[in-house]
Amino acid sequence: MKYKIRRSSTIGEKSCDEAFMSSCENWQIRTCTEKDFNKLFSDREGLWRDRGTEHRIDDDGNIVRRLENTDEWTVEINTLKELNDFSEKYGNLIISLDLNTKDFLIEIYDDYRE
Numbered sequence: 706m707k708y709k710i711r712r713s714s715t716i717g718e719k720s721c722d723e724a725f726m727s728s729c730e731n732w733q734i735r736t737c738t739e740k741d742f743n744k745l746f747s748d749r750e751g752l753w754r755d756r757g758t759e760h761r762i763d764d765d766g767n768i769v770r771r772l773e774n775t776d777e778w779t780v781e782i783n784t785l786k787e788l789n790d791f792s793e794k795y796g797n798l799i800i801s802l803d804l805n806t807k808d809f810l811i812e813i814y815d816d817y818r819e
Contacts, residue, residue, distance in 0.1 A: 707779050732805055
């Protein structure tokens with residue numbers, strides 16, 4: 706399974722030896738209506754439908770659109786043993802779900818962050 710990967714101390718840089726760049730889907734989710742988005746954010750971001758494709762409303766009532774894919778640092782981890790080995794090598798990990806893209810993210814937690 707492919708995970709996005711980052712390190713608390715160096716977000717945006719290559720986080721580990723195993724990391725490789727990969728093209729990832731880029732979805733934007735907003736917790737408002739399209740009308741509200743256009744009223745509140747159009748001066749900075751344009752109208753909701755001016756950018757992206759596949760505009761829709763998700764099951765939670767959020768507006769969703771697909772933007773251009775982005776290149777992200779990723780790692781491939783396919784078994785619990787591989788995850789455990791990765792944790793032994795790099796220390797504390799935070800595994801989370803990116804609420805915008807629905808991709809799983811591993812953060813090597815090697816520095817304080819809020």
